[in-house]
Amino acid sequence: MQWTEIVEVPIKAINLKVGMYVHRLDRPWLGTSFPLQGCQVRSDEDVATLCGFAEVVYIDEARSIYAGKRSRPNYSFLTRLVDPEALGRLSRLGYASMRGEDRNSPAPVHYPPAVELAQELPRCLNAWKRTQQLVSRSIARAKTGKPLVLDDIDVEVEPMVESVVRSPDAAMWLTASRRQQPLPYSVTHPLNCCAMALVCGRFLGFPPDILTSVAKGALFMDIGMWLLGRNYQLVRESLDPAGTREMQEHVLRGAEYLRTSGFLDFDATLCVLHHHERHDGAGYPRGLRGAKVSLMGQILHLADTFDALTSRRAHRSEETSGSAQRILYKERDASVPAEATDAFFQSLGIYPTGTLVELSNGSRAVVSGQQPASRLYPKLIVLTRSDGSALESHSEVDSRDLIQAVPSVRIASTMARLATPIPLDRVELRKPDQIVAAHS
Numbered sequence: 001m002q003w004t005e006i007v008e009v010p011i012k013a014i015n016l017k018v019g020m021y022v023h024r025l026d027r028p029w030l031g032t033s034f035p036l037q038g039c040q041v042r043s044d045e046d047v048a049t050l051c052g053f054a055e056v057v058y059i060d061e062a063r064s065i066y067a068g069k070r071s072r073p074n075y076s077f078l079t080r081l082v083d084p085e086a087l088g089r090l091s092r093l094g095y096a097s098m099r100g101e102d103r104n105s106p107a108p109v110h111y112p113p114a115v116e117l118a119q120e121l122p123r124c125l126n127a128w129k130r131t132q133q134l135v136s137r138s139i140a141r142a143k144t145g146k147p148l149v150l151d152d153i154d155v156e157v158e159p160m161v162e163s164v165v166r167s168p169d170a171a172m173w174l175t176a177s178r179r180q181q182p183l184p185y186s187v188t189h190p191l192n193c194c195a196m197a198l199v200c201g202r203f204l205g206f207p208p209d210i211l212t213s214v215a216k217g218a219l220f221m222d223i224g225m226w227l228l229g230r231n232y233q234l235v236r237e238s239l240d241p242a243g244t245r246e247m248q249e250h251v252l253r254g255a256e257y258l259r260t261s262g263f264l265d266f267d268a269t270l271c272v273l274h275h276h277e278r279h280d281g282a283g284y285p286r287g288l289r290g291a292k293v294s295l296m297g298q299i300l301h302l303a304d305t306f307d308a309l310t311s312r313r314a315h316r317s318e319e320t321s322g323s324a325q326r327i328l329y330k331e332r333d334a335s336v337p338a339e340a341t342d343a344f345f346q347s348l349g350i351y352p353t354g355t356l357v358e359l360s361n362g363s364r365a366v367v368s369g370q371q372p373a374s375r376l377y378p379k380l381i382v383l384t385r386s387d388g389s390a391l392e393s394h395s396e397v398d399s400r401d402l403i404q405a406v407p408s409v410r411i412a413s414t415m416a417r418l419a420t421p422i423p424l425d426r427v428e429l430r431k432p433d434q435i436v437a438a439h440s
């Protein structure tokens, strides 16, 4: 099969949107009121008519989704910000131009303030394990040519979505924690991307159903890797042109695998199809350009790249969070629009939760939470003294308080890992107390 052929994305007919191009029905066109095979949905009446003929329809996403500016829900033009202060700041940065002018765009959701990290962490850990098992089972099925078990997916993904809605910090903490552990990249990467994409989607006010689609897209965006002749995630040497071509097939092979499994989530499939496309048109598989790449795809591109850079790989060591941010910032308006990069790091924080940092007095600490009004000053848990020896107990400290109490102390740099690892899962999270004594 040629992987540049039309990719049909199956969806339920009731989920059709104006502008989508229906390439095929789950029954012959003969006997329907449509004169030609294939049609573009032009009105809600068309949707109703098609619902009368078919339960499942197959969308040619290349012909429909991008056919016109108003042909699909366009998340690129949303400003879905939770807090009005952030909206004001981002408007000054040019976000006002992203306001929802598209009539197909759902309204942004204003999620309630996040619960404390310590409160959410046990629930997030449980959700994480379930999602990880789902990914492992799905990879095993893909490798043996069996279709996905669809009943599993929503049940196992929902707790993760709900956890991130309650507390982005807990998911980010686990993301950082997993990067410190000797787990295979193929296991940690989909989960880490899922967590980061959800955190960004929550920040932008994506409705819960879109968050679920983004989560599924992140978990399955690389499922096609397991259908190739070689495990490219383990390859150490640079690929020759033939190897590059085969590796890039993972996108369409993955989308095709989802389709043949009966997977009907259009937005999740779009995430899979777009996660290697680029704003400048230099991506793959289609070389889409500009606004033709969905915001969901852009977010996954950023999450994919950020996690790849900050994870230890077969062919290279990991970058620090700060260094990975600098690399992605250099790519603003090339890989994704600048606004998407800004939103991604606004949502994660300058120092994402779970990031290891070195303080100017030599102590090492881990970021335990964000302060939306003061992103340069996150909450910290100090792990070591300035001589590198581990502290026996850990308390959370507001870095603003720390700097006020000990003016010479500030965050000096981010770190990829500690020389003597302290498993983040075992760090006891407690409220602030005796914060200053250990660091002065």
Ligand SMILES: [Fe+2]
Binding pocket: 221, 222, 250, 275, 276
């Ligand atoms: Fe990929």
